Amino acid sequence: MAQLLDALDARLVAVLEQARGASGLGPTAAARYVPAGRFRAAAQGQSPRDPNYPLARFDRAYWVDYAGLADEPDPRNPQDALLLQAVRFVLTVGYVYGADNARHVLTASGTDDAATDVQAVRRRALGEADALLAALNTPDIFADNATDPVLLDCWREGASGVEDLGGGRLLCVTEYRARIVSSSTSRYWP
Amino acid sequence: MTAADRARAAADRGRRVVDALGLRETTVTVVVEQWSGPVGVAASVLQSAPATTLVPNPRVVVTAWTSSAFGGGAVGGRSAPLVAATVAIGPITPSYPGGGYDADALDPAPSDPSQRVYLVLAGGAFDPAGERFVVTRVDKPTALRRVLTADRAPQD
Numbered sequence: 001m002a003q004l005l006d007a008l009d010a011r012l013v014a015v016l017e018q019a020r021g022a023s024g025l026g027p028t029a030a031a032r033y034v035p036a037g038r039f040r041a042a043a044q045g046q047s048p049r050d051p052n053y054p055l056a057r058f059d060r061a062y063w064v065d066y067a068g069l070a071d072e073p074d075p076r077n078p079q080d081a082l083l084l085q086a087v088r089f090v091l092t093v094g095y096v097y098g099a100d101n102a103r104h105v106l107t108a109s110g111t112d113d114a115a116t117d118v119q120a121v122r123r124r125a126l127g128e129a130d131a132l133l134a135a136l137n138t139p140d141i142f143a144d145n146a147t148d149p150v151l152l153d154c155w156r157e158g159a160s161g162v163e164d165l166g167g168g169r170l171l172c173v174t175e176y177r178a179r180i181v182s183s184s185t186s187r188y189w190p
Numbered sequence: 191m192t193a194a195d196r197a198r199a200a201a202d203r204g205r206r207v208v209d210a211l212g213l214r215e216t217t218v219t220v221v222v223e224q225w226s227g228p229v230g231v232a233a234s235v236l237q238s239a240p241a242t243t244l245v246p247n248p249r250v251v252v253t254a255w256t257s258s259a260f261g262g263g264a265v266g267g268r269s270a271p272l273v274a275a276t277v278a279i280g281p282i283t284p285s286y287p288g289g290g291y292d293a294d295a296l297d298p299a300p301s302d303p304s305q306r307v308y309l310v311l312a313g314g315a316f317d318p319a320g321e322r323f324v325v326t327r328v329d330k331p332t333a334l335r336r337v338l339t340a341d342r343a344p345q346d
Contacts, residue, residue: 017231017232018232036232036233037227037228037231037233040228040229040230040231040232041230041232043230043260043344043346044259044260044344044345044346046259046260046344047259050258050259050260051256051257051258051274052256052258052259052260052261052274052341052342052343053260054324054343054344056229056300056303056306056307056324057229057230057306057344059303061230103299103300103301103302103303104300104303105303106228106231106303107303
């Protein structure tokens, strides 16, 4: 049986890894989708902050940390058929820097150059954070009436920031807030 | 053979005797995986995984522990919070005519993100099926020995 956040998680995977929006969802989606192969899921779904996280799988590895769930905008009325909730999640993406780490850069197609990427790491990180926001923020890409729960919208909370872990590893951290509409008669149990 | 090569050959013979006595229970295998695309990207598939088992078996000692989601295994504690082992592997004889290993064989550098390199430690204190480790350092304390430092890695 599906859990409450399964639909949201599947949508994030579709946006970040499967080029959702590339075709069939309109011109706005086609302009803002994330190309496939640009990012990869974190190794074994674990945080890139883990001290044993392998460097070879660090660059452009993303990790979703679900941080909170709340009724929106007021505490729920359990008699209502539909429940509006806000999910807070933190999207963390790893980037490598340092000349010797150029071989670990997950180069995207086109003009991406590993040698430049490891020098301009903060510029790369924040630029891609903005591109990810553009994709997640686009209703044609993110929202869906056919999922359960319904995916309503996705917004950034505050600013995207960078965090230097040392040893040639840097994280770009963005907090998001997604709103979902769930059914009070459904059981979202594993 | 140079004098250094003869010394390395002698050191290697001594290490083989220790191994033959059954005092080195852990096998160490260097694996270089080649994928069709960057490792971890959804569309990438494994194409080959040539492996080289070091001979003789080197000494493997756990030197540190780190709290890590990639911990566990036979030495990581089966009923305790996960810890990942850091191990010292060696001494390993440097390359000489007829044996030994050079740095590229012990810790091959991935040519690009489509290659993944790791060690498999099996037997002794480690799971007989093997546990994956990643080399973090290659030390060369003398001309007759190399010592690898490796951390427990994701087991996928």
